[in-house]
Amino acid sequence: xxxxxxxxxxxxxxxxxxxxxxxxxxxxxxxxxxxxxxxxxxxxxxxxxxxxxxxxxxxxxxxxxxxxxxxxxxxxxxxxxxxxxxxxxxxxxxxxxxxxxxxxxxxxxxxxxxxxxxxxxxxxxxxxxxxxxxxxxxxxxxxxxxxxxxxxxxxxxxxxxxxxxxxxxxxxxxxxxxxxxxxxxxxxxxxxxxxxxxxxxxxxxxxxxxxxxxxxxxxxxxxxxxxxxxxxxxxxxxxxxxxxxxxxxxxxxxxxxxxxxxxxxxxxxxxxxxxxxxxxxxxxxxxxxxxxxxxxxxxxxxxxxxxxxxxxxxxxxxxxxxxxxxxxxxxxxxxxxxxxxxxxxxxxxxxxxxxxxxxxxxxxxxxxxxxxxxxxxxxxxxxxxxxxxxxxxxxxxxxxxxxxxxxxxxxxxxxxxxxxxxxxxxxxxxxxxxxxxxxxxxxxxxxxxxxxxxxxxxxx
RNA sequence: GUGGAUGUAGUUCAGUUGGUUAGAACAUCAGAUUGUGAUUCUGAGGGUCGUGGGUUCGAGUCCCAUCAUUCACCCCA
Numbered sequence: 001x002x003x004x005x006x007x008x009x010x011x012x013x014x015x016x017x018x019x020x021x022x023x024x025x026x027x028x029x030x031x032x033x034x035x036x037x038x039x040x041x042x043x044x045x046x047x048x049x050x051x052x053x054x055x056x057x058x059x060x061x062x063x064x065x066x067x068x069x070x071x072x073x074x075x076x077x078x079x080x081x082x083x084x085x086x087x088x089x090x091x092x093x094x095x096x097x098x099x100x101x102x103x104x105x106x107x108x109x110x111x112x113x114x115x116x117x118x119x120x121x122x123x124x125x126x127x128x129x130x131x132x133x134x135x136x137x138x139x140x141x142x143x144x145x146x147x148x149x150x151x152x153x154x155x156x157x158x159x160x161x162x163x164x165x166x167x168x169x170x171x172x173x174x175x176x177x178x179x180x181x182x183x184x185x186x187x188x189x190x191x192x193x194x195x196x197x198x199x200x201x202x203x204x205x206x207x208x209x210x211x212x213x214x215x216x217x218x219x220x221x222x223x224x225x226x227x228x229x230x231x232x233x234x235x236x237x238x239x240x241x242x243x244x245x246x247x248x249x250x251x252x253x254x255x256x257x258x259x260x261x262x263x264x265x266x267x268x269x270x271x272x273x274x275x276x277x278x279x280x281x282x283x284x285x286x287x288x289x290x291x292x293x294x295x296x297x298x299x300x301x302x303x304x305x306x307x308x309x310x311x312x313x314x315x316x317x318x319x320x321x322x323x324x325x326x327x328x329x330x331x332x333x334x335x336x337x338x339x340x341x342x343x344x345x346x347x348x349x350x351x352x353x354x355x356x357x358x359x360x361x362x363x364x365x366x367x368x369x370x371x372x373x374x375x376x377x378x379x380x381x382x383x384x385x386x387x388x389x390x391x392x393x394x395x396x397x398x399x400x401x402x403x404x405x406x407x408x409x410x411x412x413x414x415x416x417x418x419x420x421x422x423x424x425x426x427x428x429x430x431x432x433x434x435x436x437x438x439x440x441x442x443x444x445x446x447x448x449x450x451x452x453x454x455x456x457x458x459x460x
Numbered sequence: 461g462u463g464g465a466u467g468u469a470g471u472u473c474a475g476u477u478g479g480u481u482a483g484a485a486c487a488u489c490a491g492a493u494u495g496u497g498a499u500u501c502u503g504a505g506g507g508u509c510g511u512g513g514g515u516u517c518g519a520g521u522c523c524c525a526u527c528a529u530u531c532a533c534c535c536c537a
Contacts, residue, residue, distance in 0.1 A: 061535095295536090314537095344536095413498095433495090
């Protein structure tokens with residue numbers, strides 16, 4: 001049989017990688033909990049009817065679909081099969097798909113359980129999602145998202161707290177150079193109205209979202225191709241080139257949007273979010289009002305966020321926004337407003353690796369390895385091991401009787417920082433050889449001394 | 461879905477205009493060392509050169525196909 005391989009865009013995570021990934025997960029989960037979010041998990045697969053139509057046409061194509069069980073071709077119309085058009089038979093042979101993000105399953109959950117959940121409902125969710133696009137740098141077919149959403153309130157406190165949470169997570173991870181870009185769908189609508197492109201919003205947004213990536217000239221070229229006039233382009237870029245402090249930008253745009261209700265609403269919301277930050281005694285450091293931020297997902301209606309780690313060759317590592325109508329698409333009569341955001345763990349990992357900011361200690365599993373020379377000392381070592389574990393110290397014993405070199409080698413490879421070496425001398429005296437693997441120092445200590453030394457906060 | 465690049469040892473890579481038995485470093489294993497590792501020294505194992513076809517006296521090297529990987533576009537975490 002040929003060598004086994006992984007499906008495109010998927011990865012194994014070995015112990016060293018897992019230690020670092022868990023460091024990230026732990027940090028994010030801690031912050032989510034601290035801000036009052038409760039955990040939720042949903043199935044990997046959803047009904048296709050739940051998933052399709054929520055992410056736009058592009059998104060629907062990226063859904064992984066699951067073949068029906070059993071003899072799934074039995075009832076398919078023969079003429080459809082003959083047409084060789086896979087799209088036309090998809091609905092007949094597949095009714096489930098893998099989740100594409102965590103927001104839509106969350107909305108589905110809320111609608112299904114709306115009598116049981118009390119609003120505002122704050123949930124966090126850390127699970128993998130799947131997208132059938134072509135993998136490349138920072139882009140995988142299976143990746144983890146860490147979502148936190150609040151549904152059932154319009155308060156902009158949620159938006160402000162999202163900024164606080166992002167800051168807190170990055171602080172915990174040791175990432176210092178990043179930018180939280182914020183914008184508002186209403187402001188984008190205001191721009192569209194101001195340049196007379198009300199009917200053409202989507203292609204306008206898609207184009208200006210690329211501004212910092214491809215530059216002004218290419219954006220203009222793209223919009224000309226979509227039929228935008230020179231007049232509207234000139235108007236557009238006087239708006240997009242707004243500079244200065246957030247206050248300045250808002251003042252300038254207020255004048256530009258004099259006839260746009262949506263635009264004015266967006267500016268007011270944004271102003272309030274920045275005011276709220278002050279109430280939290282938080283600065284707007286790392287936060288940037290970016291008029292050209294658009295984001296693809298079509299369901300956003302209010303504030304939108306995107307976070308980029310600077311000087312790293314990777315796309316955004318976090319994003320989100322407010323969506324007013326998400327539950328409506330599940331036939332919900334009442335209008336539930338939600339706001340949420342998501343961290344992309346895999347990209348954060350890649351960025352941290354590139355920046356080399358993972359703390360040294362993350363990979364340590366056991367703190368102590370018990371080494372021994374023969375069956376008798378191994379027997380004795382098991383007793384020592386039991387004592388260490390009773391004291392809550394992560395520890396293990398080398399299971400085979402083999403050369404001490406091999407045992408110490410094992411400790412090195414597993415980055416175990418301490419070893420206890422036990423032989424006949426140690427058994428007799430009760431003074432065990434306690435070795436610091438990093439410094440190479442060794443001293444004779446009783447088991448109690450070793451335990452208290454390992455428990456002391458000054459130990460390393 | 462569109463376009464480009466790359467496939468040689470477990471890993472990262474050399475390999476000359478096509479020429480004898482395809483190399484290095486790191487990693488692995490063993491020994492120097494019978495109670496002490498990571499630093500030293502010695503040795504060993506490990507390859508259908510991605511796969512299939514073609515050109516040639518001769519192909520890791522040239523051509524075609526195919527698969528895989530990767531980068532960019534679209535889109536996105």
